[in-house]
Amino acid sequence: MWFVRFLTSSIGKKLIMATSGLLLFLFLCTHVAGNATIFMSSKVFQGYANELHSHPLIVLTFSLGLLAVFLVHIVVGLYLFYQNRAVSNSRYAVCTRVVKNSFASETMPYTGLFLLAFLVVHIFGFTFSPKTVLISVTVKQLLSNFFYALFYILAFAALFIHLSHGFWSMLQTFGVNHPRYNILIARLTIIIPLFFFLVFAGVAFYFMTGLGASY
Amino acid sequence: MSSINLTLKIWRQPNSDALGAFETYLLDGIHTDMSFLEMLDVLNEKLTKEGRDPVAFDHDCREGICGMCGAVVNGVAHGPEKEVTLCQLHMRHFQSGDILVIEPFRSRAYPIKKDLLVDRSALDRIIQAGGYVSVNTGGTPDGNSLPIPSQQAELAMDAAACIGCGACVASCPNGAAMLFTSAKISQLALLPQGQVERKTRALAMVAQMDEEGFGNCTNARECEAVCPKGISIRNIARMNKEFLRAVLAEG
Numbered sequence: 441m442w443f444v445r446f447l448t449s450s451i452g453k454k455l456i457m458a459t460s461g462l463l464l465f466l467f468l469c470t471h472v473a474g475n476a477t478i479f480m481s482s483k484v485f486q487g488y489a490n491e492l493h494s495h496p497l498i499v500l501t502f503s504l505g506l507l508a509v510f511l512v513h514i515v516v517g518l519y520l521f522y523q524n525r526a527v528s529n530s531r532y533a534v535c536t537r538v539v540k541n542s543f544a545s546e547t548m549p550y551t552g553l554f555l556l557a558f559l560v561v562h563i564f565g566f567t568f569s570p571k572t573v574l575i576s577v578t579v580k581q582l583l584s585n586f587f588y589a590l591f592y593i594l595a596f597a598a599l600f601i602h603l604s605h606g607f608w609s610m611l612q613t614f615g616v617n618h619p620r621y622n623i624l625i626a627r628l629t630i631i632i633p634l635f636f637f638l639v640f641a642g643v644a645f646y647f648m649t650g651l652g653a654s655y
Numbered sequence: 656m657s658s659i660n661l662t663l664k665i666w667r668q669p670n671s672d673a674l675g676a677f678e679t680y681l682l683d684g685i686h687t688d689m690s691f692l693e694m695l696d697v698l699n700e701k702l703t704k705e706g707r708d709p710v711a712f713d714h715d716c717r718e719g720i721c722g723m724c725g726a727v728v729n730g731v732a733h734g735p736e737k738e739v740t741l742c743q744l745h746m747r748h749f750q751s752g753d754i755l756v757i758e759p760f761r762s763r764a765y766p767i768k769k770d771l772l773v774d775r776s777a778l779d780r781i782i783q784a785g786g787y788v789s790v791n792t793g794g795t796p797d798g799n800s801l802p803i804p805s806q807q808a809e810l811a812m813d814a815a816a817c818i819g820c821g822a823c824v825a826s827c828p829n830g831a832a833m834l835f836t837s838a839k840i841s842q843l844a845l846l847p848q849g850q851v852e853r854k855t856r857a858l859a860m861v862a863q864m865d866e867e868g869f870g871n872c873t874n875a876r877e878c879e880a881v882c883p884k885g886i887s888i889r890n891i892a893r894m895n896k897e898f899l900r901a902v903l904a905e906g
């Protein structure tokens with residue numbers, strides 16, 4: 441049974457993390473494009489939202505699929521975290537990290553859990569918001585609250601940190617490691633998460649500061 | 656020849672079952688041309704003369720090729736210098752007055768035998784799990800009858816540089832043995848001689864690695880940073896591909 445062998449092996453679980461991470465990353469690409477319409481005007485944004493929700497079957501299928509991907513990513517991630525904790529750093533009296541900038545890789549489970557908390561707030565705030573209010577109005581209402589917007593910005597900072605290790609790590613796990621491309625990959629591992637941060641957090645900043653008061 | 660004075664804090668543990676503890680030793684007049692192991696020899700001579708138990712540590716070639724030596728010095732496997740084994744680390748890299756904390760390579764899969772001496776036979780069992788390489792016997796093959804592109808040969812040689820010291824496991828925050836196993840899988844997977852058993856080898860070695868109780872890689876890169884032979888994590892990337900291909904093909 442190749443599937444059992446795959447699931448029970450260390451490398452198989454690693455590949456599941458990378459695959460679910462890739463799917464989440466692709467989801468973020470579509471999400472960031474949708475959010476960017478906010479900067480055009482509330483009309484464009486509302487138009488995008490209406491268009492999306494005029495296909496309820498597509499929305500439902502993608503939502504359920506996304507939920508499954510998140511569950512896999514979180515469950516396998518936490519399983520690996522607890523398994524690895526059994527052999528953690530504390531085994532030495534003096535522990536020195538030789539690799540520079542290891543902050544992101546050391547904090548993967550914590551930035552991940554913070555993202556989970558954000559997701560709960562985010563889904564209850566927007567996905568399950570009252571259907572009588574236009575979504576373009578809800579976005580402005582919620583994000584005009586200073587602390588709500590600040591929480592969003594912090595969550596996107598956590599996403600930046602998570603992906604500043606995760607993007608490279610995903611490619612390494614898939615076996616993409618070649619001297620010809622490694623510098624490019626290292627650059628993309630900063631540029632892509634930074635792009636997500638600027639657009640996602642930019643929306644929160646836009647309403648928080650009142651810049652988008654008349655959007 | 657200059658000399659330095661050191662304070663050593665060394666992990667002492669009489670046997671696998673005993674509780675260990677650090678002991679502190681003051682060592683004066685260590686010549687800076689000595690290797691780290693020679694410095695430990697000086698300590699052991701002193702301890703022997705005083706009628707105390709010398710510090711047990713592994714070593715053999717003392718020229719950085721056998722992979723027997725190794726300890727964690729101030730939190731870094733094989734000490735602070737890049738790409739050297741403990742036996743090739745020289746005391747000129749330390750200063751008088753330094754405090755050196757010396758601990759054994761630790762892993763769930765490395766039982767401590769005594770002091771700095773650990774049982775790394777788990778690594779041998781991973782190699783054994785890889786099995787044999789099928790070759791046609793008969794007359795000596797003609798030179799160049801089996802052409803290997805030079806790039807491929809270089810990559811295989813880079814992987815084969817692994818001396819199996821186990822520092823990668825000792826330094827990995829998760830205690831994973833992926834760098835070691837990937838080097839051993841790569842050196843054969845890259846060569847024509849390794850093709851017959853390529854898939855079964857990858858599956859068997861990964862299965863043995865998991866069975867020994869090593870941790871899961873999270874791409875922290877510490878292994879590659881301390882490896883005395885500079886083995887690259889590119890080998891781990893290759894192993895992941897080898898494993899995936901083998902799982903899908905062999906079931």
Ligand code: HEM
Binds near residue numbers: 464555556
């Ligand atoms: C939008 C949300 C998220 C995205 C885009 C994302 C993306 C990624 C990517 C690309 C990786 C690298 C996979 C690899 O190492 O091969 C990763 C790793 C990881 N993620 Fe996420 N993730 C997200 C949310 C979460 C959440 C909610 C958790 C909750 C616990 C989490 C926990 C982890 C952990 C623990 C790892 C490390 C796995 C390892 O290093 O082996 N992530 N993530």
Ligand code: FES
Binds near residue numbers: 717741743
């Ligand atoms: S004793 Fe042989 S590598 Fe150090």
